[in-house]
Amino acid sequence: MTSGSARRGLTIAVVYPDLLGTYGDGGNALVLTRRATWRGIDAELVQADSGSPLPGADIYCLGGGEDGPQVRAAEALVADGELHRAVDRGAVVLGVCAGFQLLGHSFPDSVDRPHPGLGLLDVSTRKGTGSRAVGELVASPTDEAPRLSGGRPIPWLTGFENHGGVTTVGPGARPLARVVRGVGNGGGSGTEGAWQGKVLGCYLHGPLLARNVALADLLLGWALSPTAEPADLAPLDDVDEAALRDERLSAAGAPGPGLWQRLRSLVRRPGT
Amino acid sequence: MTASADASPGAPRARAVTAVKALQVSNWLSRALGRGRGTVAGGRVGLAIDPTLLSTLARGRPVALVTGTNGKTTTTRMLVAALSDGRGAVVVSNDTGANMPAGHVAALAGAPAGAAAVLEVDEGYLGRLIEETAPKVVLLLNLSRDQMDRISEVRMLVDRWRAALGRLRDGPGAGVEVPATVVVANADDPMVTWAALAAPDVVWVGVGQVWHLDAVGCPACGGRIHFDGAGSWACDRCGFARPPRAAWLERSDLVLPGGERFEMELGLPGQFNRANAAMAAVAAELMGAGPGRPGTSVPAEDLPAVLARLASVDQVAGRFSSILRRGRSVRLLLAKNPAGWTAIFDLLEEEAGSGPPVVLSVNARTADGLDTSWLWDVPFERLAGRSAVATGDRRLDLAVRLRYAGVDAEVVVDPTDAVDRALGTAPGSSPLDVVGNYTAFADLRDRVGR
Numbered sequence: 001m002t003s004g005s006a007r008r009g010l011t012i013a014v015v016y017p018d019l020l021g022t023y024g025d026g027g028n029a030l031v032l033t034r035r036a037t038w039r040g041i042d043a044e045l046v047q048a049d050s051g052s053p054l055p056g057a058d059i060y061c062l063g064g065g066e067d068g069p070q071v072r073a074a075e076a077l078v079a080d081g082e083l084h085r086a087v088d089r090g091a092v093v094l095g096v097c098a099g100f101q102l103l104g105h106s107f108p109d110s111v112d113r114p115h116p117g118l119g120l121l122d123v124s125t126r127k128g129t130g131s132r133a134v135g136e137l138v139a140s141p142t143d144e145a146p147r148l149s150g151g152r153p154i155p156w157l158t159g160f161e162n163h164g165g166v167t168t169v170g171p172g173a174r175p176l177a178r179v180v181r182g183v184g185n186g187g188g189s190g191t192e193g194a195w196q197g198k199v200l201g202c203y204l205h206g207p208l209l210a211r212n213v214a215l216a217d218l219l220l221g222w223a224l225s226p227t228a229e230p231a232d233l234a235p236l237d238d239v240d241e242a243a244l245r246d247e248r249l250s251a252a253g254a255p256g257p258g259l260w261q262r263l264r265s266l267v268r269r270p271g272t
Numbered sequence: 273m274t275a276s277a278d279a280s281p282g283a284p285r286a287r288a289v290t291a292v293k294a295l296q297v298s299n300w301l302s303r304a305l306g307r308g309r310g311t312v313a314g315g316r317v318g319l320a321i322d323p324t325l326l327s328t329l330a331r332g333r334p335v336a337l338v339t340g341t342n343g344k345t346t347t348t349r350m351l352v353a354a355l356s357d358g359r360g361a362v363v364v365s366n367d368t369g370a371n372m373p374a375g376h377v378a379a380l381a382g383a384p385a386g387a388a389a390v391l392e393v394d395e396g397y398l399g400r401l402i403e404e405t406a407p408k409v410v411l412l413l414n415l416s417r418d419q420m421d422r423i424s425e426v427r428m429l430v431d432r433w434r435a436a437l438g439r440l441r442d443g444p445g446a447g448v449e450v451p452a453t454v455v456v457a458n459a460d461d462p463m464v465t466w467a468a469l470a471a472p473d474v475v476w477v478g479v480g481q482v483w484h485l486d487a488v489g490c491p492a493c494g495g496r497i498h499f500d501g502a503g504s505w506a507c508d509r510c511g512f513a514r515p516p517r518a519a520w521l522e523r524s525d526l527v528l529p530g531g532e533r534f535e536m537e538l539g540l541p542g543q544f545n546r547a548n549a550a551m552a553a554v555a556a557e558l559m560g561a562g563p564g565r566p567g568t569s570v571p572a573e574d575l576p577a578v579l580a581r582l583a584s585v586d587q588v589a590g591r592f593s594s595i596l597r598r599g600r601s602v603r604l605l606l607a608k609n610p611a612g613w614t615a616i617f618d619l620l621e622e623e624a625g626s627g628p629p630v631v632l633s634v635n636a637r638t639a640d641g642l643d644t645s646w647l648w649d650v651p652f653e654r655l656a657g658r659s660a661v662a663t664g665d666r667r668l669d670l671a672v673r674l675r676y677a678g679v680d681a682e683v684v685v686d687p688t689d690a691v692d693r694a695l696g697t698a699p700g701s702s703p704l705d706v707v708g709n710y711t712a713f714a715d716l717r718d719r720v721g722r
Contacts, residue, residue, distance in 0.1 A: 021649075031676055034676050051496050240672045241672055243671075
């Protein structure tokens, strides 16, 4: 990509779906691509398998994966170098689960030795002591969470987590949200996910962006903006997505925020 | 097949006798109280009284184990049909789908001594079943992602299979006379192949594998596995590659290396059922083989007769069955995971191209797995052009997935209403296909099927 072409069209890459595609995370890139094209923005979806050099793109999506493939993905991405260059020129990166962990400084390999990550997020992950965190995860945005265009807060987040890691957020990154139901980053922090510049990671799958389309629009807004402030996007008719969010939030025992956030987003929806 | 004379069942110990009695009483109670089909409850009671009950009940009979992510129940049923030669041979099987040890002891408890047993085995229990039943044949169908919030991930599972099959090389304990175990493995699936290579005796059968995404990373060296268009595969770094096959599937023909072709005309539709049938046919041939160390080829003497017998299977616990509703034919299809849905879409295209509407029902109860993110691994884009009705507990997840797949879908809360709604929009007298995952399918079968 070049910065000149970013306004005209977007390239959205699924990073190593052959290694990091365990939990339907390819859906995140599909959601981004569709939501761009529905707004008349050209968007190309690229499946970037691990055997080839990582292509240039505006948004990179990394998904979950098993321990061995996670190590191979981290090694290949370090050797390739393109993801670091892309972040330097302002590209957006989304990492979920194993993809989140490998964006940090270190993560546990299959025998629990720390393995170096990409260092694109100031987080570190170690193996948790208890059982795996498996189940619905609900989190509310912190004051430090990224803001949507116009300074609007992101809504509550809903997803499914399935991991055994404890992730510590360092001073260079900020937590994405506070856990309402579930485990998230774990280790007593009560937080879920982290973000730094235009790099964002979390444990929520389901996939994340299908359950939280506001976050999808934040990533698209970032990719379309030369600054840290996300570009303003035309609203979409998200009836199905809103119904799914409400149902999932109530199923996880968090009935209020779904309705509240929906009303608020209706009242404050810009650009209509 | 006739009863094996390999070993006579030794005098069962008193504890085992007590356990079987208690199992039968529990099953009777369970059924009488209407609390289930009465297999798992009794099996649990029996195993609680005698933890070695499974090996006691399996002793002295030829046993075939059938496992894999998809096709277990159907293949088990086909193998039973193939072994039931109409000359009075009794073949016992856990045909209610209870595929863990409690279900196995329940199936074996009432079996005549020496009768052959065909057991469907949950992927996670293969090691224990091999140890306790000393099987004559182990049939490995395929391995791909399924219910990952509950079952180990694919690579952990394949490592456990490999360890269990590797222990076959140690042979039986001193003084124990059991027949050698032969593994029938799908050579087109690299994960299955990696596990089966550990076993001493393997008959490789190529029946295809529709889902490759879980097998791209080489399990042997971490390299990449490349698949050619014809189904063959090899790692680009080490020597791991598809082994030479003793039989393979070419469309509807089962082909042997000598060039013999056996056409299969099945009662069940779709290429995935031809794959199940080919595996069952080879396993049936090997179950009928004499004592001694098995070879690596397929004895073909009885193949036409075996294939004719398994063609009699035309539905399996309601799967693929057609029911009449409002004068129209409604076919119930089960798909539990991305590989299963892909196979069903192959079937729909093979039969009708893109046309009639389809009802899709998805639940996420314990038996289905609680995590629905697999919906995004299923190529629902292939339904574009058809109208769809989304139902089941997780119809809203399905509706969002279908929206991003470009499929027009209507959401209907009640599964029965969903079927009627689709019947109302379907043209003319064309049959309606209804696809559900595990508990959604069972719901539809029990409610719409009535």
